[in-house]
Amino acid sequence: MIVQELYKIQHRHGFLPADELRGLSERMAVPLYRLHEVASYFPHYRLQPPSTVEVRVCRDMACHLHGSTDCRKALEQIASEIGGSQVKVDGASCLGRCDGPPAVAINDQVYWGKSAMELESIIRGALAGQPLPHQHGDTGPLEWKIDPYAGEPLYEVARRLIESWKADPDTDRQRKRIRLGDPVLAALEAAKLRGMGGAAFPTFKKWSIVRGAPGSPKYSVCNGDESEPGTFKDRELLRRAPHLVIEGMIVGALVTGCERGWIFIRHEYEQEIQCVRRALADAERQGVCGQRLLGSDLSFPLEVFVSPGGYICGEETALAEVLEDRRAEPRNKPPLMSLEGLFGKPTSMNNVETFSWVPAILTHGGAWYRDQGINGATGLRLHSISGDVNRPGVYEIPFGLTLGELVNGLAGGIRGGQRLKAVATSGPSGGFLPPQIPLPRESHHFTEGLVKRKVVAEGAESLDLLTMPLDPDLFRPFPDFMLGAAIVVYGDRANLLEQALNCVEFFRNESCGKCVPCRIGTTKLAAMLRERLQSNESTDFSLVGELADAMFTTSICGLGQVAPSPIRSVMKYFPEELSCRPKLKNSKP
Numbered sequence: 408m409i410v411q412e413l414y415k416i417q418h419r420h421g422f423l424p425a426d427e428l429r430g431l432s433e434r435m436a437v438p439l440y441r442l443h444e445v446a447s448y449f450p451h452y453r454l455q456p457p458s459t460v461e462v463r464v465c466r467d468m469a470c471h472l473h474g475s476t477d478c479r480k481a482l483e484q485i486a487s488e489i490g491g492s493q494v495k496v497d498g499a500s501c502l503g504r505c506d507g508p509p510a511v512a513i514n515d516q517v518y519w520g521k522s523a524m525e526l527e528s529i530i531r532g533a534l535a536g537q538p539l540p541h542q543h544g545d546t547g548p549l550e551w552k553i554d555p556y557a558g559e560p561l562y563e564v565a566r567r568l569i570e571s572w573k574a575d576p577d578t579d580r581q582r583k584r585i586r587l588g589d590p591v592l593a594a595l596e597a598a599k600l601r602g603m604g605g606a607a608f609p610t611f612k613k614w615s616i617v618r619g620a621p622g623s624p625k626y627s628v629c630n631g632d633e634s635e636p637g638t639f640k641d642r643e644l645l646r647r648a649p650h651l652v653i654e655g656m657i658v659g660a661l662v663t664g665c666e667r668g669w670i671f672i673r674h675e676y677e678q679e680i681q682c683v684r685r686a687l688a689d690a691e692r693q694g695v696c697g698q699r700l701l702g703s704d705l706s707f708p709l710e711v712f713v714s715p716g717g718y719i720c721g722e723e724t725a726l727a728e729v730l731e732d733r734r735a736e737p738r739n740k741p742p743l744m745s746l747e748g749l750f751g752k753p754t755s756m757n758n759v760e761t762f763s764w765v766p767a768i769l770t771h772g773g774a775w776y777r778d779q780g781i782n783g784a785t786g787l788r789l790h791s792i793s794g795d796v797n798r799p800g801v802y803e804i805p806f807g808l809t810l811g812e813l814v815n816g817l818a819g820g821i822r823g824g825q826r827l828k829a830v831a832t833s834g835p836s837g838g839f840l841p842p843q844i845p846l847p848r849e850s851h852h853f854t855e856g857l858v859k860r861k862v863v864a865e866g867a868e869s870l871d872l873l874t875m876p877l878d879p880d881l882f883r884p885f886p887d888f889m890l891g892a893a894i895v896v897y898g899d900r901a902n903l904l905e906q907a908l909n910c911v912e913f914f915r916n917e918s919c920g921k922c923v924p925c926r927i928g929t930t931k932l933a934a935m936l937r938e939r940l941q942s943n944e945s946t947d948f949s950l951v952g953e954l955a956d957a958m959f960t961t962s963i964c965g966l967g968q969v970a971p972s973p974i975r976s977v978m979k980y981f982p983e984e985l986s987c988r989p990k991l992k993n994s995k996p
Contacts, residue, residue: 409437409445409732413452414674414713421514422453441732448734450500451674451716460490460533462526463499465510468636468835468895469793470501471909473508481523482511482530489527490534500718500916501636502675505793505895506800517675518542543678549647551803552779552787553763555770561650562695564769565657569701572661588618588662595765597773599785604630604721604758605833605891607879610765613755616745617663620753627660627668627707628730628749628756632714632721634673636913637834637893640789640801641759645672645679648763649686653709655762657695658769660707663755668709671726674716683711718917722964723748723756725919736921737964760789760892782807783860784878788892792818795825795898804877811873814896825898829981830872832882835910836969837889838976839903844870853884887976889969904984907973908936914970925967928958932971939985948978948985 412435416427423446432439446452464470464479479496486494504510507519513529516539521529533539548554556563568587575583595611602608617625629652633641644652656668670687672680687709690696698706717735719725724738727749748754764787768776779787784807793799797819804813810830814820821827829839846854846869857863860881863870875881882890897906915929931954955971962968977984 408712408730409435409442410449410715410729411712413442413446414715417452422456445715445732445734449715449717451714458490458495459493460486460495460530461512461514462486462494462496462530463502463512464496465500465502465504465508465512466498467501467909467913468831468906469505469799470508470510472794472895472897472901472906475509478509478511478523478526482526485523485527485530489531493534494530500913501634503633503639503642503673505637505639505791505893508793512675514539515674515677516541517677541678544642544646546647546682549643549803551789553644553760553767553789553803554648554651555767556650562654562657562690562693564766565654565661565695566701568658568661569695569703569705572705573701573703584618584662584664588614591658591662591769594768594773598764598768598776599773600761600764600768600776601786601879602758603760603764603788603892610757610761613745613757614659614663616743617665617753617755620746622747622752623664624666625664625753625755626749627656627663627665627709628726628754629656629668629670629759629762630721630723630726630756631670631672631676631679631759632718632726633676633759634718634721634917635834635836635891635893636910637793637831637895638791638891639793640791640892642676642679643789643801644759644763645676646682649679649683650690651763651766652683652759653686653690653696655757655765656709657690657700657707658765659755659757659762661705663753665755666706668707669712669730670709671712671714671720671730673714673720680711680713687711717919718913719919719964719966722966725964726756727754734919736919739963780806780878782809782876782878784876784880790877790894791892792894792896794831794894794896795822795901796820796896797822807876807878809873810875810877810894813877813894814873818896821896821898823898823900825900827873827896828899828901829897829903831893831895831897831910833889833891834893834895835913835973836891836965838887838910838972838974839897839906839980840872840888840976841980842872844872844980846870853886856881856884887979889972902984903977903981904936905940907977908933908940910973911936911970914966918966918970922961922963922967924958924961925963925970928954928962928967929970932974936974948974951975951978 428442464475483496486496502510502517504519510519577583592611600610694701714720720735722737725735729735744754777785786806802817827842879890882888911932915933918925918929920926959968
């Protein structure tokens with residue numbers, strides 16, 4: 408694969424030397440322009456030799472809120488004093504360490520929660536040719552309900568299914584697959600397991616579609632890109648329980664008939680990549696992954712695919728384009744991935760967490776998982792929470808837990824004695840919600856679910872956000888609400904117009920550029936906000952609504968559709984922020 412071969416070259420040299428590209432072109436019998444087409448697109452690749460020390464400071468959401476702009480300035484000053492042109496300091500999109508801001512990558516090694524003095528020491532060491540120290544995350548057991556294995560042996564669910572396949576004397580593979588898969592699909596349906604990557608599509612339905620889709624071979628892909636600011640839950644699973652992801656994919660392959668699989672992981676997750684690769688090697692030794700599973704006529708080779716970078720790779724069709732050695736530009740839909748996905752074949756693509764819940768559900772039963780929910784909701788999930796809270800991190804919670812119980816309970820409340828000002832309930836995609844949300848009188852159907860679940864009283868004029876159960880079924884009817892895996896909390900010191908600019912600039916930086924509405928729209932939105940924050944002149948925000956409508960209607964994928972959400976939410980819920988005196992620091996976009 409072109410993308411992975413380029414990754415190997417970059418890993419060896421720190422960039423892509425011209426002679427290496429020519430050699431790769433000859434070995435793969437691929438035109439040189441095809442290699443440049445890919446190499447020039449992705450942010451991870453460099454076509455020129457880098458500086459001796461490359462420093463990239465995360466500039467998004469939690470890191471921005473926790474002083475990454477000041478950190479970058481300090482590192483730029485340090486670089487000018489000790490390294491000159493040998494040290495280059497730049498910004499970076501989210502590095503996946505929102506719970507330890509600010510995050511900084513030095514020569515592609517990611518660090519988090521370190522002071523400028525500590526980072527200076529690492530930079531000086533790199534300049535002197537010393538090996539970079541590695542900062543490691545916890546690899547201890549999760550001790551969460553998602554992992555049914557207290558220890559060894561692992562893969563018991565997969566073993567049972569493979570042995571069941573071997574014991575079935577029927578020579579018709581399709582009939583055997585139906586008998587094998589029907590109880591699995593029934594358990595997932597009873598559990599009401601949803602996609603945990605954002606769309607919340609029922610897992611049993613997706614697997615059923617792939618199983619019944621004509622065409623062969625079929626493929627399985629785990630989406631572990633996780634590049635949206637505020638989202639880092641899958642990181643914990645990949646590092647601390649990779650066996651769950653692997654087993655979920657094996658089970659899915661047995662049910663759907665997928666013959667090969669990939670675990671797609673962002674390149675910044677270096678430790679997680681190594682953990683998954685070790686777990687894959689162990690699964691192959693145990694015979695539950697690879698060729699001839701447990702001596703049967705079933706095979707399911709599975710491998711890690713390292714992302715070349717870019718938030719857009721998390722969009723499923725863009726991810727498929729990368730796996731096919733093309734630029735990460737989303738496809739038009741239909742067709743659906745389940746019917747015509749990777750290489751034009753039926754493809755089962757699920758999130759890391761979705762696959763990881765399968766072993767526990769098949770161990771304890773679908774009803775067990777379903778009944779873990781509270782306040783009228785069903786099931787369990789992992790949530791990332793960061794920003795102005797005392798205990799940022801990943802928490803396993805029941806669906807239906809209120810936002811207040813997560814923020815003020817598990818996450819320890821607002822840091823620094825601040826009052827709650829806003830919550831982004833889906834990273835930058837959903838914008839900012841205030842503690843008290845006016846309820847639209849003219850649209851009763853928006854609130855009837857809240858009344859039924861006793862979140863608000865009949866006739867209530869506002870909703871206390873902290874009493875809102877974390878349940879996508881309640882959030883979905885509200886046009887301004889999105890509930891994702893990333894919750895970012897803002898205290899009363901935050902300038903939300905500046906935070907909106909930060910979010911819009913993220914979308915601008917990460918737009919793939921394929922469609923005009925997104926490419927031009929995100930640039931225009933960012934320019935409007937920056938102009939307002941850098942001048943005393945009033946800015947006409949009336950254009951934002953028209954621009955947002957056009958982007959939502961005509962953008963190819965969700966990035967362009969949600970990019971205006973941060974500023975639209977500020978306009979709607981925090982209009983006083985629009986008239987604030989400029990408070991923008993001299994940050995670089």
